[in-house]
Amino acid sequence: EPPDSGASVQLSLQMSEFQVVIVPRRDDQPGNETLTFTTARQTVLTGLKPNTRYQITVAAKNTFYVDFGVPSEILWATSTPLAPVNFRVLDTGSNSSFGVVTVRWDWVGVVQGPMPIIGYRITSTREGSSESTTRLCSGGNEGAELQCRLDGFARGVLYTLTIAASNDPRLETSFGPESIPLTIQTPASLPTVTVLRFSDTDAQSTTIHWATEDGGLPILGYQIRVQRESEGFSNATDITGPSNYTFRGLGPNLAYTFIVVAINSAGYRESPPSPSLRTLPAPPAPPTVTA
Numbered sequence: 001e002p003p004d005s006g007a008s009v010q011l012s013l014q015m016s017e018f019q020v021v022i023v024p025r026r027d028d029q030p031g032n033e034t035l036t037f038t039t040a041r042q043t044v045l046t047g048l049k050p051n052t053r054y055q056i057t058v059a060a061k062n063t064f065y066v067d068f069g070v071p072s073e074i075l076w077a078t079s080t081p082l083a084p085v086n087f088r089v090l091d092t093g094s095n096s097s098f099g100v101v102t103v104r105w106d107w108v109g110v111v112q113g114p115m116p117i118i119g120y121r122i123t124s125t126r127e128g129s130s131e132s133t134t135r136l137c138s139g140g141n142e143g144a145e146l147q148c149r150l151d152g153f154a155r156g157v158l159y160t161l162t163i164a165a166s167n168d169p170r171l172e173t174s175f176g177p178e179s180i181p182l183t184i185q186t187p188a189s190l191p192t193v194t195v196l197r198f199s200d201t202d203a204q205s206t207t208i209h210w211a212t213e214d215g216g217l218p219i220l221g222y223q224i225r226v227q228r229e230s231e232g233f234s235n236a237t238d239i240t241g242p243s244n245y246t247f248r249g250l251g252p253n254l255a256y257t258f259i260v261v262a263i264n265s266a267g268y269r270e271s272p273p274s275p276s277l278r279t280l281p282a283p284p285a286p287p288t289v290t291a
Helices: none
Strands: 008-010 019-024 035-039 043-050 053-063 067-068 074-077 085-094 099-106 117-128 130-139 147-151 156-165 180-183 192-199 205-213 221-228 237-239 244-248 255-264 267-270
Touching: 008 035, 043 074, 085 156, 085 180, 099 156, 130 147, 192 255, 192 267, 221 244, 237 244
Parallel strands: none
Antiparallel strands: 008 043, 019 035, 019 053, 053 067, 053 074, 085 099, 099 147, 117 130, 117 156, 156 180, 192 205, 205 244, 221 237, 221 255, 255 267
16 A cells, blocks of 8 residues: 555534543554544644545543444545646747747646546746746546646746646635646847837927837847838838937928837837827028018
């Protein structure tokens, strides 16, 4: 037999004035009895064999005799399941905001005992970070394989994942041991860029500001295209450096629309057209002084 693993059952008792006798009886060994004495209203039985049925008898005992009560219903001394096996990556992908990973595992060899597996907890840790993120995946162990789709990962980043099973219906803290760690690389993607605002606008120039998500790869540069009034967009102006640029050579009191293009080694992506910006009117000519 495997050794006891510390499984336990908590009992609530209605008597406190007598010494109480607890008799746990294993159904696979009817003659095996252990007497536990207590004067409390409840007690915790330790040393029970996990995933085994027990029947508990409570008796009141004083100096003269022991009066045994009615045996309890059959109780299970449960334990958490073992770690899932063959934890692996089924697919990886990304969208405009985050990386997506689909993982799969097998339940063969997972000891679930009398309590069926309710769900799983997957823990991910980003390379170079001490903080972890947990995600819950519902589902039992019907069928040969199970899988779960996870999102919210940074793109183009290395992660370490582990998985643990639970037979606790609350899916809160009662999880078994973690699986063997799994290392994955989330895929990179095209960058995304959004025009945020304009500043320092006058009759001939404006400064445009934008925000960029790099897609998991370093930004190589930007291009800015400008449209005046109802004309077509001009040729691109190449930019390297920070996410703002002062565009000069504009005409006074004219409406302009801008598009920013972000570039990484996966390719490029344009921003949506900016809101229309109108430059300031030209300043009045200085007065002419005559004699």
